[in-house]
Amino acid sequence: MTAPERSLRADARRNREAVLDAASDLFARHGDNVQMDEIAARAGLGVGTLYRHFADKRALRAAIIARRFAAVTELARAAEQLDDPWTAFETLLVGYLESAQPDAAFRFAILSPEEPTWADIAAEKHAFSEIVDRVVQRAVDAGLLRPDFRPDDFILITRGAMANMSGSGDWRRYLDLQLDGIRSTAG
Structure with missing residues (x-):
């Protein structure tokens, strides 16, 4: 676990991991053409939550x-x-x-x-x-x-x-x- 992950609350850590899992899958399938809102939707989160974790x-x-x-x-x-x-x-x-x-x-x-x-x-x-x-x-x-x-x-x-x-x-x-x-x- 990286330092930023250790300092997150459990729910925020789950959201972060959901975003990373979704982004990993979508980047693997579609390369860099994936949009941030697609990643948020795949993670089951709002785009604002995604941007709180990743700029x-x-x-x-x-x-x-x-x-x-x-x-x-x-x-x-x-x-x-x-x-x-x-x-x-x-x-x-x-x-x-x-x-x-x-x-x-x-x-x-x-x-x-x-x-x-x-x-x-x-x-x-x-x-x-x-x-x-x-x-x-x-x-x-x-x-x-x-x-x-x-x-x-x-x-x-x-x-x-x-x-x-x-x-x-x-x-x-x-x-x-x-x-x-x-x-x-x-x-």
């Missing part, structure tokens, strides 16, 4: 990303505890992508040409990024990832895989090819 669609996308980052940060913490550096890296990467697969709204927000409002979700992104940095560095230091692999490369790979999740895209094959390309041959 615009950009704020909604940021909240969708924040919700997913909170979930994958827990997954990242578990992966970081694994003894084998390669297993930790692969578990984190695959787990992140498996989490994103059913969440089309999250993928839309991440892959959108409009940059997400990272300032709105800085804490969630920072927590996840710190763990990714440590997991990547540990795998590089162990000689299991190519020595020039950087944490930003994790993002490149995940975005490429996400782009192959729609339609008949075979993101797992894409990921297998990427993993073959980044695994160190120095061992």
Whole structure:
């Protein structure tokens, strides 16, 4: 649960979650063409309630990303505890992508040409990024990832895989090819 969610009353938290669920579904189906009043109607709320929680669609996308980052940060913490550096890296990467697969709204927000409002979700992104940095560095230091692999490369790979999740895209094959390309041959 993010900091803004913790400070809300129970009914306000339910309304916020209803809006996020509705927006997630509608963004996944229709992209950015969805109107705020459509989201409010799907959530069973008035448009004023929606605007009390989110100023615009950009704020909604940021909240969708924040919700997913909170979930994958827990997954990242578990992966970081694994003894084998390669297993930790692969578990984190695959787990992140498996989490994103059913969440089309999250993928839309991440892959959108409009940059997400990272300032709105800085804490969630920072927590996840710190763990990714440590997991990547540990795998590089162990000689299991190519020595020039950087944490930003994790993002490149995940975005490429996400782009192959729609339609008949075979993101797992894409990921297998990427993993073959980044695994160190120095061992």
